[in-house]
Amino acid sequence: MKIIVCVKQVPDTSGKVAVNPDGTLNRASMQTITNPDDLNAVEAALALKDTTGCQVVVVSMGPPPAEGMLREVLARGADEAYLVSAREFGGSDTFATSQIIAAAIHRIGVGEGDIVLCGRQAIDGDTAQVGPQIAEKLHIPQVSYVADIQMDGSTVTCKRILEDGYMTVRTQTPCLLTCIKELNTPRYMSVPGIVGCYDKPLTVLNYEALKDEPLIEVDTIGLAGSPTNILTSFTPPQKGAGMMLEGDGKETCEKLAGLLADKHII
Template identity: 80%
Template sequence: MKIIVCVKQVPDTSGKVAVNPDGTLNRASMATITNPDDLNAVEAALTLKEQTGAEVVVISMGPPPAEGMLRELMARGADRAVLVSGREFGGSDTYATSQILAAAINKIGLEDEDIVLCGRQAIDGDTAQVGPQIAEKLNLPQVSYAAEIVKDGKTLTVKRMLEDGYMTVKVSTPCLLTCIKELNEPRYMSVSGIFECYSKPYEVFDYETLKDDPLIDATTIGLKGSPTNIFKSFTPPQKGAGMMMEGADKATCEQLAALLAAKHLI
């Protein structure tokens, strides 16, 4: 049994966010971190590994420095890592990214009891599209927003978070789940893990590796294969300081009502 976890390296937006003159993120000048939801997906995979003996494979599409992140995830306990990297893949939007990741998952191979895990969304793109798109392209059943996962043979019972509660879903493997932070508390690297991570299998899949997959051709990957076009990008104007009103007496309430009425909000 295998658990494949899709992990994205993202700019660390807790620090200073650098923007290019054309409005795009200046990724090169910013520190990178592992996308937070993806750490929950890795932790879920490592917990299932402890219960079932599964092999955990972490996979990322990105430039060569993403190797550092993948080694760190192996130091946390993943068994194997794959970096999908190549000039042909650059400029991919979510449609093309999921096309390439689906082809890479085909290359690794999915068997009966295997599971693909993704984070719910990446903190830079924030679309939450890549996981569900991979499932569609691989024709896998999918459950998004997983807050609890219990495996029993070829069936997973997944508690998924909704806006106003939870829903419990049973799904058969192979399947894809997207994970949220409520699922678990990611573990740290262990000292022995740090020693071992450089001797664990690490592969790079480039265009040559994936080009024979039916999902891959020049019209489905990279900038040319990306149907999304950005017309305009801008920094939203800063919100004003706002106005504070204190007290629950009649006069204050009337004053508040008058202000809201003046703005046609009530």
């Protein structure tokens, strides 16, 4: 049994977000972190490893510095890592990204008993499209918004969070699950994990390694092959400061009605 976890390196948007004059994100000037939902996916894989002894493999598509993030995930307890990295893959939209990652997973091998885990959403692109698209391309079942995973042989039972409740979905391996933060609390790296992470295998899959994979179509990868284009991007204008009304219910309503009347809204 093998669990393949897709992990994305993202800009730390909790700090200052820098934007280039053309409106694109100035990634070079920002700190990077592991996408938060992906740490929940890693923790779910490591918890299954604790109980079943399965192998945990992490995959990331990104520039060469993403190796540092992969080493950190190896230090948390993953067994093996793959960095999918090539100039030809740069500028890929979600369609192209999921095609390339699906090809990498196909190359690593996903079969009976195996699970692919993704985060629900990356905090930079924010589309939540990549996980479901990978499942479609690999022709395996998918369950999104997963907050609990139970394994019984090749049967996987998931608690899937909805806006107003949850549903229980049962499926078979191989399958892909997208994980949310309610699933668990990610563990920290251990000291022996940090010491040993450089002895664990990390393979770089470049364009040459993947171009002949059956899932790759060379004219639909990278910026030129991506079917979506960003026509314009901008920073929305800052909202003005809000106003707090003090007093009991009646008093507050009267003040609010007065303010709205002054502005000729009512």
